[in-house]
Amino acid sequence: MNIGIVCYPTFGGSGVVATELGKALAAKGYEIHFISYSQPARLDFFNPNVFFHEVSIYEYPLFDYIPYETILASKIVDIVKQYKLNLLHVHYAIPHASAALMAQNILKEQGFHIPIVTTLHGTDITLVGKDPTYEPVVSYSINHSDAVTAVSESLKRDTYANFHIDKPIHVIPNFIDFSRFAKQKKEHFKKAIAPQNEKILVHTSNFRKVKRIEDVVKVFALVAQKIPSKLLLIGDGPERTNIELLCRESGVCERITFLGKQEQIEEILSVCDLFLLTSETESFGLAALEAMACEVPVISSNSGGIPEVNIHGVTGFLSNVGDVDDMAANALKILGDEKVLKTFKSNALKQAKAFHIDLILPMYEQVYEDLLKQKERA
Numbered sequence: 001m002n003i004g005i006v007c008y009p010t011f012g013g014s015g016v017v018a019t020e021l022g023k024a025l026a027a028k029g030y031e032i033h034f035i036s037y038s039q040p041a042r043l044d045f046f047n048p049n050v051f052f053h054e055v056s057i058y059e060y061p062l063f064d065y066i067p068y069e070t071i072l073a074s075k076i077v078d079i080v081k082q083y084k085l086n087l088l089h090v091h092y093a094i095p096h097a098s099a100a101l102m103a104q105n106i107l108k109e110q111g112f113h114i115p116i117v118t119t120l121h122g123t124d125i126t127l128v129g130k131d132p133t134y135e136p137v138v139s140y141s142i143n144h145s146d147a148v149t150a151v152s153e154s155l156k157r158d159t160y161a162n163f164h165i166d167k168p169i170h171v172i173p174n175f176i177d178f179s180r181f182a183k184q185k186k187e188h189f190k191k192a193i194a195p196q197n198e199k200i201l202v203h204t205s206n207f208r209k210v211k212r213i214e215d216v217v218k219v220f221a222l223v224a225q226k227i228p229s230k231l232l233l234i235g236d237g238p239e240r241t242n243i244e245l246l247c248r249e250s251g252v253c254e255r256i257t258f259l260g261k262q263e264q265i266e267e268i269l270s271v272c273d274l275f276l277l278t279s280e281t282e283s284f285g286l287a288a289l290e291a292m293a294c295e296v297p298v299i300s301s302n303s304g305g306i307p308e309v310n311i312h313g314v315t316g317f318l319s320n321v322g323d324v325d326d327m328a329a330n331a332l333k334i335l336g337d338e339k340v341l342k343t344f345k346s347n348a349l350k351q352a353k354a355f356h357i358d359l360i361l362p363m364y365e366q367v368y369e370d371l372l373k374q375k376e377r378a
């Protein structure tokens with residue numbers, strides 16, 4: 001089967017899921033064609049079944065704003081015909097689903113039928129998508145996709161609540177590739193970061209407001225008052241400067257390290273004791289799952305789909321958004337007792353295994369097969 005995957009190439013969760021999915025499908029023998037405006041961050045290897053097609057931005061003096069959706073739709077039309085794609089899987093509704101629909105209509109006029117699977121990831125529904133600026137197009141794109149998936153039950157509920165949807169939504173959770181995400185022996189890292197055997201807390205994200213990284217810093221400041229500890233902040237984005245300023249005022253600045261964007265995040269997670277995810281809203285929390293796969297328990301907010309991943313009192317703890325005192329108290333419960341920490345670490349790994357790629361990939365394959373059967377019947 002030849003599949004086109006349309007995604008964002010950046011470090012954001014939707015791009016990561018799309019890339020890892022494509023890689024895993026290619027390993028199973030599918031021919032995968034990534035279509036994006038630059039090479040996806042985790043697509044840094046050679047596989048004869050994987051192709052990358054760059055959507056080149058064509059500037060013209062008349063355009064104050066480049067019509068990316070139009071360029072993308074044209075690119076999709078070309079790739080579908082040239083590489084005889086059987087279906088398109090688009091990740092993140094805006095503008096990928098609507099561009100795919102436009103391409104589908106153009107192709108139909110030329111005698112090609114290409115089914116579209118749209119995967120909703122989170123902010124395309126919970127933040128940006130529901131804004132009236134986008135809502136009609138997002139609703140239309142979901143209703144006219146041939147199949148729709150969402151990464152959590154919570155996101156499925158939010159989609160029905162925020163849009164006028166008359167389509168079934170299949171929940172297919174995010175997944176983990178354990179051949180990559182597993183605790184590794186990195187004692188030299190541990191020594192370099194925490195020479196006095198301090199506990200290591202960590203947060204990774206794209207540093208957007210929705211992550212509430214100020215709460216991560218506040219929780220850490222409370223924990224650091226009681227337990228010798230270090231905080232690693234991994235990633236980069238619009239909030240980084242504000243957070244750096246906050247750190248300087250927190251009184252614990254010398255215990256906080258900004259690592260910026262990191263490729264081999266699993267190596268760093270391998271030496272960490274606790275992951276902090278304080279988001280305002282989070283449809284799934286893939287970053288938390290990656291930490292759990294490396295045996296790191298999670299202190300998080302209870303927003304969106306996080307409770308489907310982080311189990312309260314088992315793999316970590318959940319608190320109301322913004323309740324930094326509760327988050328810090330929970331962190332101390334785990335970090336303050338070696339036996340408790342060991343139990344939470346092993347529970348985190350056990351729970352992460354429920355999201356093993358070998359369990360989740362067949363769910364996507366089933367959606368594809370059902371669509372192709374429908375196409376044959378039509």
Ligand code: GMT
Pocket residue numbers: 011012013014015017092121122123124126151174206208210279281282283284285286287
């Ligand atoms: O979290 C982000 O800002 C990135 C965003 C994205 O769309 O790239 O991530 C979303 O998709 C991930 C993969 O499905 C989910 O694990 C994240 O929870 C979700 N982020 C939010 O809902 C804020």
